[in-house]
Amino acid sequence: MAVSPDYKRLRLIQSPQKRHIEQxxxxxxxxxxxxxxxxxxxxxxxxxxxxxxxxxxGGNV
Known part of the structure; x- marks a missing residue:
């Protein structure tokens, strides 16, 4: 099953965002x-x- 180019692009965009969120x-x-x-x-x-x-x-008196 081939991965669509849109999925790859989305994954590349989300990866830095995911790292930033984790940071x-x-x-x-x-x-x-x-x-x-x-x-x-x-x-x-x-x-x-x-x-x-x-x-x-002097409260201790």
Whole structure:
């Protein structure tokens, strides 16, 4: 069964697009992980600041 020239052309066009989509999905996953880490750091900083405020206000008495 022969492959039509239109199919070959479409496949050649889709191949770079597919690679580009895969690159974007990989970058998106990496950025999502970085965002989770950054949000975790912010939560930790908030907790530390809250503890320091509690200690400075004499809340442990």
């Amino acid at each position: 974007l999905e990989k970058a998106n996953a990496r950025l999502a992980r970085e965002l989770e880490i950054a949000n975790g750091c912010l939560d930790l900083q908030k907790k530390a600041l809250s503890m320091l405020d509690h200690l400075n206000s």
